Amino acid sequence: MSTVHAFDPFAPDSSEHTGGAVDGRSLVQGDYGFAVLDFELATAVLRDNRFINAALTLMEQFGITEGPVHDFRSKSVIMAEGKRHIRLRTPLARFMGPTTVEDIRAVLRGILDDIDPGRGASGPVDLNAAIAQKIPARIYCHLAGAPAEDAPLVARLSAGTLALLQRDPRLTDSILASYDELFTYLRALIARKREIGLGDDMLSFLIRQEDEGKLDSEELLSEATAMLEASSVNTAHQTGLVVWTLLRERDTWKRLRSDPSLIPAAVVEACRLYPRPGIVSKIASADIELADTVIPAGSDVHVAVWSANRDPERFENPDDFDLDRRRNQPLTFSTGLHGCLGQSLAKVEMEEVVRFLLDRYPEATVVDEGTDIGHGGGRWLVGSLAVELGPSVSKDIS
Numbered sequence: 338m339s340t341v342h343a344f345d346p347f348a349p350d351s352s353e354h355t356g357g358a359v360d361g362r363s364l365v366q367g368d369y370g371f372a373v374l375d376f377e378l379a380t381a382v383l384r385d386n387r388f389i390n391a392a393l394t395l396m397e398q399f400g401i402t403e404g405p406v407h408d409f410r411s412k413s414v415i416m417a418e419g420k421r422h423i424r425l426r427t428p429l430a431r432f433m434g435p436t437t438v439e440d441i442r443a444v445l446r447g448i449l450d451d452i453d454p455g456r457g458a459s460g461p462v463d464l465n466a467a468i469a470q471k472i473p474a475r476i477y478c479h480l481a482g483a484p485a486e487d488a489p490l491v492a493r494l495s496a497g498t499l500a501l502l503q504r505d506p507r508l509t510d511s512i513l514a515s516y517d518e519l520f521t522y523l524r525a526l527i528a529r530k531r532e533i534g535l536g537d538d539m540l541s542f543l544i545r546q547e548d549e550g551k552l553d554s555e556e557l558l559s560e561a562t563a564m565l566e567a568s569s570v571n572t573a574h575q576t577g578l579v580v581w582t583l584l585r586e587r588d589t590w591k592r593l594r595s596d597p598s599l600i601p602a603a604v605v606e607a608c609r610l611y612p613r614p615g616i617v618s619k620i621a622s623a624d625i626e627l628a629d630t631v632i633p634a635g636s637d638v639h640v641a642v643w644s645a646n647r648d649p650e651r652f653e654n655p656d657d658f659d660l661d662r663r664r665n666q667p668l669t670f671s672t673g674l675h676g677c678l679g680q681s682l683a684k685v686e687m688e689e690v691v692r693f694l695l696d697r698y699p700e701a702t703v704v705d706e707g708t709d710i711g712h713g714g715g716r717w718l719v720g721s722l723a724v725e726l727g728p729s730v731s732k733d734i735s
């Protein structure tokens with residue numbers, strides 16, 4: 338067996354290992370199952386549909402083995418494979434294409450102007466609370482055609498349901514309660530939309546799919562649920578991580594100010610260095626040979642994205658922030674047929690937050706005291722992000 342047993346990609350000190358293979362091993366094994374550490378093998382696993390999403394198994398490990406939450410997960414787009422996955426995913430992916438996403442830029446600019454965190458502020462502002470936590474839920478509401486006032490509820494439900502990924506069985510009751518509340522919320526929203534008439538939003542699009550017989554009513558709820566739970570919490574943390582990274586890269590910050598067309602590349606590079614979903618977990622659906630090792634069917638296979646994204650074999654000087662990196666395609670949003678369906682939207686959200694800060698608060702700097710950002714269980718987490726905004730400038734750089 339060509340694996341080493343000592344390395345644990347979930348351990349708090351694991352990120353002391355820069356990235357890539359450990360002692361020449363791309364695949365390691367421990368109490369957690371198997372873990373993939375380098376970019377090439379990570380990409381291969383994420384693109385191999387014999388490795389299925391671990392979310393259902395995770396629920397079962399929490400004791401959620403039946404009932405509506407288990408049913409939702411087993412039927413959701415992330416567990417679907419083959420033709421059914423294509424049927425559930427393709428129309429939604431088309432809806433989430435460039436037209437929808439680019440239209441959202443204008444909406445984002447309006448929301449950022451509206452919540453301007455510097456207005457009336459004296460002293461450092463927590464940009465995590467003031468921007469990062471607010472934007473994704475507001476955008477979900479816009480996307481789904483829900484009232485903007487629902488945003489705090491959406492943010493809470495996304496965090497409450499995806500708490501599953503914390504792998505803490507003490508959270509089982511609160512996760513179940515969050516799903517219960519989420520289903521009730523979406524059922525009421527769907528019913529209200531049918532009553533007042535459909536629009537051009539995502540939920541109306543899904544309702545039409547049901548009316549046309551392309552989805553059944555459970556699938557409609559399941560698609561809407563998958564989009565809600567995935568929409569907010571990851572984007573909120575990743576936005577905080579991107580802003581934290583770019584504000585500390587002062588030379589980059591100055592370059593972005595003089596050339597905003599570099600903002601998308603800067604967002605991708607920050608996502609490479611600090612990926613919120615640092616580990617994407619899969620289950621082997623059959624015995625699978627990987628790096629000269631047979632992975633038995635049913636095994637947990639954790640793709641350590643944080644390690645693959647800093648693999649020195651793939652990324653030169655992997656710990657450096659490099660705005661000019663070529664072929665910069667980190668695995669932060671995964672890859673393959675199940676790669677993140679909302680990644681274009683999430684990137685636009687982060688780009689517009691960065692653009693807003695460059696435009697309005699070009700002198701903004703991170704204040705270490707009051708900033709709480711760390712690495713836990715393989716994931717990057719943002720508790721708070723204290724920023725001295727500096728003078729407000731009204732010049733529009735776009």
Ligand code: HEM
Pocket residue numbers: 383390414415416426563564567568569571572573575576613614617669670671672674675676677678679680682683684
């Ligand atoms: C920065 C924010 C985000 C990050 C880092 C992220 C990351 C991910 C990752 C790692 C996966 C798992 C892929 C796999 O199993 O291989 C995923 C799946 C998914 N994401 Fe995202 N995501 C983000 C934002 C969003 C947003 C805003 C939405 C929707 C509005 C979304 C919708 C989805 C959906 C529906 C899936 C399941 C796709 C499938 O299984 O076919 N995500 N995302």
